[in-house]
Amino acid sequence: MIMNMRGLAMVVTLATLSGCAPYNLVTLERRDLGGFSVEPQIEWSSLENGGIEIWTVHGTGLEAVYFADGIADGEPLFEQRFGESDKPLPRFRSPMNANEAMEFVVDTLAISGAGEIRTSALRPAEFGAHAGFRFDLGYRDASGLEGRGLALGAVIDGRLYLLLYLAAAEHYFAAYGGPVERMIDSLETP
Amino acid sequence: MTRLAPIAALALLVSACATAALDDGPDVTPGEQPRPASVEADFWMITDAAEARIRDSGRRVMDPAINAYVRRVVCAIAGPYCGDIRVYIIRVPDFNASMMPNGAMQVWTGLLLRARNEAEFAYVIGHEIGHYLRRHTLKRMIDLRTKTDALVFVQLAIGAAGGSPLAGNLVQLLAMASLSAYSRDQERESDAVGFRLLVDAGYDPYQAAPIWRRLIAEAEAADEDQRSIFFASHPAPEERAETLERLAEESPAEGDAFEARYLEAILPLRAGLFRDELRGRRFARLQVVLDQHFEAAAKLGELHYIQGELYRLRGGDGDQALAIAAYRRALSADGAPPETHRDLGLMLMKKQQSGEALGHLRAYLAAMPEAEDRAMVRSYMARLE
Numbered sequence: 001m002i003m004n005m006r007g008l009a010m011v012v013t014l015a016t017l018s019g020c021a022p023y024n025l026v027t028l029e030r031r032d033l034g035g036f037s038v039e040p041q042i043e044w045s046s047l048e049n050g051g052i053e054i055w056t057v058h059g060t061g062l063e064a065v066y067f068a069d070g071i072a073d074g075e076p077l078f079e080q081r082f083g084e085s086d087k088p089l090p091r092f093r094s095p096m097n098a099n100e101a102m103e104f105v106v107d108t109l110a111i112s113g114a115g116e117i118r119t120s121a122l123r124p125a126e127f128g129a130h131a132g133f134r135f136d137l138g139y140r141d142a143s144g145l146e147g148r149g150l151a152l153g154a155v156i157d158g159r160l161y162l163l164l165y166l167a168a169a170e171h172y173f174a175a176y177g178g179p180v181e182r183m184i185d186s187l188e189t190p
Numbered sequence: 191m192t193r194l195a196p197i198a199a200l201a202l203l204v205s206a207c208a209t210a211a212l213d214d215g216p217d218v219t220p221g222e223q224p225r226p227a228s229v230e231a232d233f234w235m236i237t238d239a240a241e242a243r244i245r246d247s248g249r250r251v252m253d254p255a256i257n258a259y260v261r262r263v264v265c266a267i268a269g270p271y272c273g274d275i276r277v278y279i280i281r282v283p284d285f286n287a288s289m290m291p292n293g294a295m296q297v298w299t300g301l302l303l304r305a306r307n308e309a310e311f312a313y314v315i316g317h318e319i320g321h322y323l324r325r326h327t328l329k330r331m332i333d334l335r336t337k338t339d340a341l342v343f344v345q346l347a348i349g350a351a352g353g354s355p356l357a358g359n360l361v362q363l364l365a366m367a368s369l370s371a372y373s374r375d376q377e378r379e380s381d382a383v384g385f386r387l388l389v390d391a392g393y394d395p396y397q398a399a400p401i402w403r404r405l406i407a408e409a410e411a412a413d414e415d416q417r418s419i420f421f422a423s424h425p426a427p428e429e430r431a432e433t434l435e436r437l438a439e440e441s442p443a444e445g446d447a448f449e450a451r452y453l454e455a456i457l458p459l460r461a462g463l464f465r466d467e468l469r470g471r472r473f474a475r476l477q478v479v480l481d482q483h484f485e486a487a488a489k490l491g492e493l494h495y496i497q498g499e500l501y502r503l504r505g506g507d508g509d510q511a512l513a514i515a516a517y518r519r520a521l522s523a524d525g526a527p528p529e530t531h532r533d534l535g536l537m538l539m540k541k542q543q544s545g546e547a548l549g550h551l552r553a554y555l556a557a558m559p560e561a562e563d564r565a566m567v568r569s570y571m572a573r574l575e
Contacts, residue, residue, distance in 0.1 A: 087470040093505060097536055098566050107469040115248035115281060123565035133566060140248030 128189025320383030
């Protein structure tokens with residue numbers, strides 16, 4: 001080895017977020033996520049880790065919906081560090097436009113261990129009553145597993161609100177894509 | 191004090207044989223396989239499993255051109271061992287390369303971006319092959335096992351003698367330091383082997399040291415002290431650079447650095463590798479790497495764009511103006527990517543310079559009508575119109 005070897009341990013995925021946090025049942029009733037609410041469509045298991053709420057059915061390594069409830073200027077997407085310990089997590093900046101908000105999400109995923117991240121179709125989208133943005137993404141996790149995702153977000157009063165769906169490309173992304181799309185359709189802001 | 195004396199003696203015992211095994215045993219021979227049921231065969235099995243994980247890693251670079259190029263350099267340096275070495279280029283924005291005892295070599299993309307020419311890169315490859323030829327991993331594992339066994343024995347002895355936990359920690363610290371010293375000696379040995387392989391392959395011997403000098407500059411720029419007396423497993427970069435400079439002065443050999451063909455090989459990847467570095471947001475370090483590429487002056491438009499991106503992402507006082515100036519320089523130079531227009535346009539939009547912003551966003555879509563963010567860019571334009 002030439003320099004300090006942190007090894008491939010750095011190549012972790014967001015699955016790490018699941019940690020040992022306790023899971024709670026998300027029932028079908030409309031749920032307030034702090035700044036916006038959705039109808040869950042199906043029953044999910046929820047946990048809170050890294051300062052954000054996460055919903056999953058089979059485990060976060062297979063499919064997960066991440067909800068960011070208003071990230072303020074200077075805050076990272078996740079409060080915790082994952083993977084590469086010597087690189088600072090990207091920080092949200094209030095004047096970010098949609099391109100920069102997408103970059104903020106993608107760079108956070110990259111620092112957290114996702115590889116070959118490819119974004120597509122960044123487009124305007126409604127976030128409840130607000131003008132927001134939406135994009136799709138593909139990536140590979142630490143073990144080389146292909147992943148797909150989509151994000152819907154908006155910067156409202158200088159804070160970033162986000163719904164991020166990440167799942168294994170094989171089977172899981174499509175299997176829970178329907179409920180996620182309907183959940184997006186049900187999204188309301190006060 | 192009297193009770194500490196035997197503890198100190200035991201601690202010395204643990205740390206003593208730091209370099210004893212370093213020169214033991216023959217080098218690996220071309221095509222060599224470990225004897226079945228040997229310690230080495232056990233280690234190979236473990237490393238074969240680790241290699242499988244690297245092979246499937248989501249971070250592996252699959253581009254055939256860069257793989258073929260790196261392979262050629264490895265074979266030029268490895269000579270008869272070429273067939274025994276499998277190279278995996280891994281997309282990690284840090285300076286590193288490593289070699290497993292079974293012949294699996296990892297090259298991180300941060301190294302590709304930081305080498306200035308083929309000779310610098312070849313030297314690092316030679317250093318790694320030095321570890322392989324001298325069976326360093328195997329020796330380190332045996333050393334580790336010996337010292338940790340001794341450590342357990344000493345700690346038990348301290349416990350039996352009613353020694354304090356602090357004394358146990360001291361012994362542990364000395365054992366760790368001893369392991370690190372062993373590792374540093376291996377690094378020195380590999381530096382020497384790497385230098386010999388570099389010269390034998392016809393490269394310029396003066397290209398071995400400069401990469402260390404620049405790594406020192408990079409670390410100093412970040413004002414980070416990454417070295418520790420006890421736990422640094424590598425010799426200080428200053429010492430390595432000085433040793434390699436002395437070896438070059440003593441060497442009668444001459445050779446080429448092959449800067450042009452190295453740049454030709456990495457240029458298609460360079461923008462992507464800089465993007466990986468930008469994601470790490472270590473701006474001071476990145477500036478040193480960027481300055482190195484400015485010196486080589488290939489595709490300056492791309493470099494000015496990356497400079498603009500560095501300022502935009504750093505986002506400090508005055509950085510917006512610096513970014514705008516850098517994007518403008520990019521557009522007047524060769525090789526600026528179309529995204530320069532978009533990012534300049536978006537920044538001008540923030541500064542309420544709507545007319546010029548609109549012009550650049552139009553230029554972006556004209557250059558990239560199928561851009562993945564075209565719908566969003568059109569919505570920005572609608573706001574400006």
